[in-house]
Amino acid sequence: MAHTEFPTKATHAQTRAHNASLVLRAVYDLGPISRAEIARLTGLTRTSVGELVGELEHDGLAREVGRGPSTGGKQPTLISLIDDARHVVTLDLGERTFTAALLDLRGEVRERISRDLDGTDGDAALALVYDLVDELLARPHEPILGIGVGAPGIVDGQGTIRWAVNLSWTDLPLGSLLHARYGYPTIVANDSRAAALATFLFDGDDRPANLVAIKVGRGIGAGLVLDGELFRGDGDGAGEIGHIVVEPDGAECHCGRFGCLETIASAPAILRAAAAAGLPEQTLPGLAAAAADGDETALAVSRAAGRALGTAVANLIGILDVRDIVLHGSVTVLGEPWFDAIRDEATRRSLGPLARETRIVDGGTGEDLTLLGACALLLTRELGLTVHR
Amino acid sequence: MAHTEFPTKATHAQTRAHNASLVLRAVYDLGPISRAEIARLTGLTRTSVGELVGELEHDGLAREVGRGPSTGGKQPTLISLIDDARHVVTLDLGERTFTAALLDLRGEVRERISRDLDGTDGDAALALVYDLVDELLARPHEPILGIGVGAPGIVDGQGTIRWAVNLSWTDLPLGSLLHARYGYPTIVANDSRAAALATFLFDGDDRPANLVAIKVGRGIGAGLVLDGELFRGDGDGAGEIGHIVVEPDGAECHCGRFGCLETIASAPAILRAAAAAGLPEQTLPGLAAAAADGDETALAVSRAAGRALGTAVANLIGILDVRDIVLHGSVTVLGEPWFDAIRDEATRRSLGPLARETRIVDGGTGEDLTLLGACALLLTRELGLTVHR
Numbered sequence: 001m002a003h004t005e006f007p008t009k010a011t012h013a014q015t016r017a018h019n020a021s022l023v024l025r026a027v028y029d030l031g032p033i034s035r036a037e038i039a040r041l042t043g044l045t046r047t048s049v050g051e052l053v054g055e056l057e058h059d060g061l062a063r064e065v066g067r068g069p070s071t072g073g074k075q076p077t078l079i080s081l082i083d084d085a086r087h088v089v090t091l092d093l094g095e096r097t098f099t100a101a102l103l104d105l106r107g108e109v110r111e112r113i114s115r116d117l118d119g120t121d122g123d124a125a126l127a128l129v130y131d132l133v134d135e136l137l138a139r140p141h142e143p144i145l146g147i148g149v150g151a152p153g154i155v156d157g158q159g160t161i162r163w164a165v166n167l168s169w170t171d172l173p174l175g176s177l178l179h180a181r182y183g184y185p186t187i188v189a190n191d192s193r194a195a196a197l198a199t200f201l202f203d204g205d206d207r208p209a210n211l212v213a214i215k216v217g218r219g220i221g222a223g224l225v226l227d228g229e230l231f232r233g234d235g236d237g238a239g240e241i242g243h244i245v246v247e248p249d250g251a252e253c254h255c256g257r258f259g260c261l262e263t264i265a266s267a268p269a270i271l272r273a274a275a276a277a278g279l280p281e282q283t284l285p286g287l288a289a290a291a292a293d294g295d296e297t298a299l300a301v302s303r304a305a306g307r308a309l310g311t312a313v314a315n316l317i318g319i320l321d322v323r324d325i326v327l328h329g330s331v332t333v334l335g336e337p338w339f340d341a342i343r344d345e346a347t348r349r350s351l352g353p354l355a356r357e358t359r360i361v362d363g364g365t366g367e368d369l370t371l372l373g374a375c376a377l378l379l380t381r382e383l384g385l386t387v388h389r
Numbered sequence: 390m391a392h393t394e395f396p397t398k399a400t401h402a403q404t405r406a407h408n409a410s411l412v413l414r415a416v417y418d419l420g421p422i423s424r425a426e427i428a429r430l431t432g433l434t435r436t437s438v439g440e441l442v443g444e445l446e447h448d449g450l451a452r453e454v455g456r457g458p459s460t461g462g463k464q465p466t467l468i469s470l471i472d473d474a475r476h477v478v479t480l481d482l483g484e485r486t487f488t489a490a491l492l493d494l495r496g497e498v499r500e501r502i503s504r505d506l507d508g509t510d511g512d513a514a515l516a517l518v519y520d521l522v523d524e525l526l527a528r529p530h531e532p533i534l535g536i537g538v539g540a541p542g543i544v545d546g547q548g549t550i551r552w553a554v555n556l557s558w559t560d561l562p563l564g565s566l567l568h569a570r571y572g573y574p575t576i577v578a579n580d581s582r583a584a585a586l587a588t589f590l591f592d593g594d595d596r597p598a599n600l601v602a603i604k605v606g607r608g609i610g611a612g613l614v615l616d617g618e619l620f621r622g623d624g625d626g627a628g629e630i631g632h633i634v635v636e637p638d639g640a641e642c643h644c645g646r647f648g649c650l651e652t653i654a655s656a657p658a659i660l661r662a663a664a665a666a667g668l669p670e671q672t673l674p675g676l677a678a679a680a681a682d683g684d685e686t687a688l689a690v691s692r693a694a695g696r697a698l699g700t701a702v703a704n705l706i707g708i709l710d711v712r713d714i715v716l717h718g719s720v721t722v723l724g725e726p727w728f729d730a731i732r733d734e735a736t737r738r739s740l741g742p743l744a745r746e747t748r749i750v751d752g753g754t755g756e757d758l759t760l761l762g763a764c765a766l767l768l769t770r771e772l773g774l775t776v777h778r
Binding site for chain 1: 746
């Protein structure tokens with residue numbers, strides 16, 4: 001028998017929390033805004049709006065910022081969010097350099113520190129996370145709203161990292177550990193997924209319903225925004241395209257298989273291929289410069305990595321028919337030769353009508369995207385806000 | 390600036406239509422059911438429920454079917470849906486044999502006719518559609534609620550077939566044509582997507598949130614049910630995996646490219662491979678029988694097709710992390726050797742934790758799935774019902 005769901009009445013407390021959230025959203029999204037306008041938009045009474053705005057002022061989240069144009073009577077007082085009223089601790093654990101930052105309620109970075117992993121993983125990598133947060137919290141900051149983390153690998157809904165291949169983390173309850181140590185609300189999400197959310201949120205008003213953002217750096221992962229929502233999959237592993245095997249007879253991967261996409265198209269794999277081809281460049285910017293100078297070997301290495309990724313993009317197009325694909329991460333510094341190879345291969349391997357409509361966009365190195373996405377997830381869960389500037 | 394949406398009041402007509410739909414759903418989902426129980430579930434007054442049930446009886450959609458147990462007072466009269474009160478014309482255009490059928494409100498097939506395409510396509514294939522519907526409507530039937538069509542290829546939200554490779558249809562406004570000719574509400578959807586919806590709806594109460602159903606027959610296409618909804622993609626092409634290129638140097642495809650999945654793993658491709666290998670069998674059941682008798686060549690042909698499909702399944706797992714994958718269509722008669730090859734290849738090419746949780750299930754030849762899915766789409770749009778038995 002199918003489920004037939006019928007609406008139920010809300011309790012008084014639920015109603016009040018809902019109304020408070022409506023007022024905060026109105027101030028966040030539309031401020032500076034008058035109490036009368038908030039009442040008109042939300043359908044709440046002037047009295048209720050006055051009380052709820054009073055609470056926001058009391059909590060230091062909003063303040064009066066002058067008067068707006070009169071609509072007949074006296075000029076209304078305008079209420080504005082205090083962007084810097086709260087700080088969110090954010091972490092990006094997706095690269096060889098871990099980054100921690102304090103972001104405000106608009107996702108602006110207020111403090112940032114980074115530390116290189118220096119080849120460590122496991123417990124040492126976890127200790128580095130603690131060091132970074134300790135150091136960040138030792139700096140001057142506003143009241144902390146919570147901690148938002150973007151971590152590589154498969155991260156479940158409780159903030160446990162089921163498997164992060166490159167960090168040798170298995171079933172690490174990172175969310176619980178951070179909550180226990182610091183006492184703040186904590187959210188842990190897959191880094192590529194957090195970055196995809198940030199890309200989606202800052203795409204402006206004409207944002208597409210669907211967007212895939214692929215992070216190509218130390219690892220390769222995609223975040224899928226489908227019909228406006230982050231898609232997680234059944235086991236929180238949606239978008240883990242870095243470990244799809246593309247060359248069954250290829251190189252061994254950290255995950256234990258052979259020929260995963262990451263063994264060909266990730267930053268370390270590209271640098272290994274460059275070294276194997278006898279190139280002296282040991283960084284991606286160096287490789288990009290050599291290719292720009294016309295070094296055929298450097299060009300060939302860039303293109304080979306691009307083609308492998310293009311095959312994965314063709315699969316994304318064929319399976320999802322998503323038109324907006326953003327590539328970001330350290331490998332994007334390889335520039336046009338790499339992007340052209342991706343676009344060529346994706347087009348060559350896709351059904352014509354689908355491929356013609358696809359936009360494959362350079363999202364840049366995107367250092368802040370994961371931080372911003374982690375912040376956005378926390379603001380949505382804690383305050384019901386959809387982050388924007 | 391982000392969109393801030395606030396609820397608005399419904400008009401009286403909207404409210405009445407909504408209430409009528411609630412009552413019909415209650416009778417459809419939970420009948421036989423008393424008026425009192427409907428009132429309790431929907432929150433409507435006894436008077437409103439009485440009026441709305443009266444309308445259903447007047448329209449011949451429901452009737453009184455006796456009395457239920459007393460809950461104190463007199464025994465309540467029970468109302469039940471008349472399953473056969475309306476018929477839906479459904480069409481499956483996805484195989485070499487077109488099928489048309491009359492289905493009742495529970496998706497039971499009441500009449501069915503099939504006709505072979507005999508190699509025709511384009512206008513001749515369209516004429517065959519008209520012939521089938523004409524013939525079906527000449528048979529005794531209940532009032533027709535509408536026409537639901539499952540068609541191969543890329544079908545847009547207006548029922549226009551943008552491109553159906555195997556039928557040589559391009560921008561064919563099939564929905565409008567059928568509506569103009571027969572005057573009934575008409576819905577046209579991709580056949581694999583319709584079949585996926587039907588698979589999902591009949592998976593019972595413990596159905597998963599996500600499900601991929603892959604039709605493997607004359608063509609290959611997947612329907613994606615993500616978070617409980619059919620996912621269409623930006624250009625209505627989601628799930629068109631049959632034209633992802635898997636062997637760039639492979640055989641030419643009807644779509645104009647080379648080495649699409651359909652050139653290796655579809656029914657015609659498998660029979661071509663069997664012939665090329667010198668096998669006398671000219672049908673899939675024949676090939677399956679030869680393999681079951683231990684014919685190594687027949688086994689090899691089945692396994693090669695399975696491995697190609699397994700690669701596509703690995704991509705589905707890696708991108709979507711969907712645990713429930715159902716294969717249906719004429720090729721499923723190849724049985725265990727084919728399924729084993731799919732499972733092996735999908736596992737070999739997927740990240741361990743994801744692959745271990747995946748269930749790849751035999752959905753059978755699934756002749757009725759597309760018909761049932763097309764019927765379900767029409768019932769939802771016209772009556773607000775979620776079809777079930």
